[in-house]
Amino acid sequence: MDLWKLGFFISISISLTQAIASSDLSSSYFEGGYFGFENPEQKNTTSSRRQSSVPSSSPSLNCGAWDNDCSEQILALAKRPETVEWLKGLRRRIHENPELAFEEVETSRLIREELDLMEVNYRFPMAETGLRASIGTGGPPFVAIRADMDALPIQEAVEWEHKSKVAGKMHACGHDAHVAMLIGAAKILKCREHHLKGTVILLFQPAEEAGNGAKRMIEYGALENVEAIFAIHVSHEHPTGVIGSRPGPLLAGCGFFRAVISGKEGRAGNPHHSVDPILAASAAVISLQNIVSREANPLDSQVVSVASFNGGGNLDMIPETVVLGGTFRAFSNTSFYQLRQRIEEVIVEQVSVYRCSATVEFFEKEHRFYPPTVNDEQMYNHVRKVAIDLVGPKNFKVVPPMMGAEDFSFYSEVIPAAFFYIGVRNETLGSIHTGHSPYFMIDEDVLPIGAAAHAAIAERYLNEHG
Numbered sequence: 001m002d003l004w005k006l007g008f009f010i011s012i013s014i015s016l017t018q019a020i021a022s023s024d025l026s027s028s029y030f031e032g033g034y035f036g037f038e039n040p041e042q043k044n045t046t047s048s049r050r051q052s053s054v055p056s057s058s059p060s061l062n063c064g065a066w067d068n069d070c071s072e073q074i075l076a077l078a079k080r081p082e083t084v085e086w087l088k089g090l091r092r093r094i095h096e097n098p099e100l101a102f103e104e105v106e107t108s109r110l111i112r113e114e115l116d117l118m119e120v121n122y123r124f125p126m127a128e129t130g131l132r133a134s135i136g137t138g139g140p141p142f143v144a145i146r147a148d149m150d151a152l153p154i155q156e157a158v159e160w161e162h163k164s165k166v167a168g169k170m171h172a173c174g175h176d177a178h179v180a181m182l183i184g185a186a187k188i189l190k191c192r193e194h195h196l197k198g199t200v201i202l203l204f205q206p207a208e209e210a211g212n213g214a215k216r217m218i219e220y221g222a223l224e225n226v227e228a229i230f231a232i233h234v235s236h237e238h239p240t241g242v243i244g245s246r247p248g249p250l251l252a253g254c255g256f257f258r259a260v261i262s263g264k265e266g267r268a269g270n271p272h273h274s275v276d277p278i279l280a281a282s283a284a285v286i287s288l289q290n291i292v293s294r295e296a297n298p299l300d301s302q303v304v305s306v307a308s309f310n311g312g313g314n315l316d317m318i319p320e321t322v323v324l325g326g327t328f329r330a331f332s333n334t335s336f337y338q339l340r341q342r343i344e345e346v347i348v349e350q351v352s353v354y355r356c357s358a359t360v361e362f363f364e365k366e367h368r369f370y371p372p373t374v375n376d377e378q379m380y381n382h383v384r385k386v387a388i389d390l391v392g393p394k395n396f397k398v399v400p401p402m403m404g405a406e407d408f409s410f411y412s413e414v415i416p417a418a419f420f421y422i423g424v425r426n427e428t429l430g431s432i433h434t435g436h437s438p439y440f441m442i443d444e445d446v447l448p449i450g451a452a453a454h455a456a457i458a459e460r461y462l463n464e465h466g
């Protein structure tokens with residue numbers, strides 16, 4: 001996620017004490033578990049043990065109609081100590097070896113190894129390093145859950161045992177945790193495959209931070225047959241395990257523009273022999289401010305910011321060109337594309353008043369164009385319902401929209417979708433820094449809760465739509 005720092009969460013410190021009285025049923029799951037990557041021999045033993053441990057006909061495990069027991073069973077699976085250790089181990093391995101957009105080769109390999117161990121089928125490659133796994137009947141309905149795999153070009157400043165081993169690269173947005181949580185969900189869902197009334201699609205996508213990985217995944221068929229999609233993002237604004245979301249617009253659409261304004265070079269002391277692009281560009285900057293203040297509905301938040309303005313370097317010369325640029329944000333598709341159009345019109349028309357010409361580019365080919373992330377009302381309600389069951393009503397928050405952007409929006413443009421946050425804030429641990437900070441860290445206790453949230457959202461969706 002981009003520009004995470006602009007978020008304003010309502011932080012309420014409620015610990016998850018009520019979480020999950022241990023279920024009697026839990027002991028029949030995850031027997032052994034394959035939590036040791038260092039010890040490959042474990043694989044053989046445990047995969048057979050695990051298979052025999054999947055209950056098939058115990059009536060007490062029947063989630064024919066979804067009820068609170070199902071949530072508890074899922075959470076109990078996720079919270080088994082060996083599962084928690086395994087999830088932390090996965091996350092730490094990924095954290096130590098961060099890979100940037102479309103380079104997630106080892107991360108992708110790790111995911112596939114885990115899925116192989118669980119005997120989960122997947123389609124690979126998609127969009128270079130991405131994959132689409134499926135668990136369930138193989139038939140409709142299909143519901144998708146998604147994780148992003150890429151890290152950021154940031155040097156980690158946190159000193160800890162599992163610090164990034166790659167200079168200048170870091171999982172500073174928590175995508176390492178997203179991957180671990182989705183693998184955890186795969187394991188839970190595989191154990192409960194006999195309950196599934198349809199098919200869960202697990203999408204591991206590259207390049208969320210740069211490159212529009214989600215868009216590429218869709219081009220590769222990631223959403224084939226899929227009728228709804230959900231994704232998690234960790235948040236330092238909420239205490240660990242608190243889940244937050246909202247219906248409708250959640251994250252802004254985000255675009256960038258750059259305009260080259262051309263006039264005619266000349267001596268500054270004889271301005272009448274030149275065509276001044278500095279004056280033209282200045283007028284354009286002023287006029288750009290009128291788009292939001294005069295044309296946008298005041299109840300529909302939008303931003304146009306000019307962040308760069310470069311002209312000549314000689315104090316005695318009027319330059320040939322000025323280059324200016326900036327960013328724009330909006331929460332609805334209509335407003336977002338409207339801004340794009342008006343920015344271009346205003347610059348071109350305004351500089352023409354001063355006899356200059358302008359070309360404006362929007363970096364669409366460079367994938368710096370993110371539509372708004374809009375939560376479908378029904379999908380939001382589904383997340384809310386599942387979250388309240390899982391973590392309790394006090395640990396679910398309706399959050400305000402934020403100006404940050406997410407490439408999950410490419411999915412939410414195509415099918416009903418909901419994006420939600422899960423808290424990782426823990427002052428004792430020092431987990432208080434925003435995403436994209438070199439000091440970013442998470443409270444790993446979030447991992448089982450996130451895995452359970454993914455699994456419960458998917459299983460319950462199928463239960464209610466199958």
Ligand SMILES: *[C@@H]1O[C@H](CO)[C@@H](O)[C@H](O)[C@H]1NC(C)=O
Pocket residue numbers: 040041042043044
């Ligand atoms: C796992 O079992 C297979 C087949 O029995 C064997 O070929 C392989 O070497 C075993 N792997 C390990 C790590 O023991």
Ligand SMILES: *[C@@H]1O[C@H](CO)[C@@H](O)[C@H](O)[C@H]1NC(C)=O
Pocket residue numbers: 333334337413414
């Ligand atoms: C958003 O608007 C653009 C331009 O009008 C259009 O091409 C696109 O299909 C719209 N997307 C959605 C989800 O409405």
Ligand SMILES: *[C@@H]1O[C@H](CO)[C@@H](O)[C@H](O)[C@H]1NC(C)=O
Pocket residue numbers: 014015239240425426427428429443445
């Ligand atoms: C923060 O982490 C510490 C150490 O793991 C733990 O004891 C505490 O319960 C956590 N606090 C919250 C709010 O999760």
Ligand SMILES: [Zn+2]
Pocket residue numbers: 001002003004173209435436
């Ligand atoms: Zn990010």
Ligand SMILES: [Zn+2]
Pocket residue numbers: 001002173174175208233
């Ligand atoms: Zn992110």
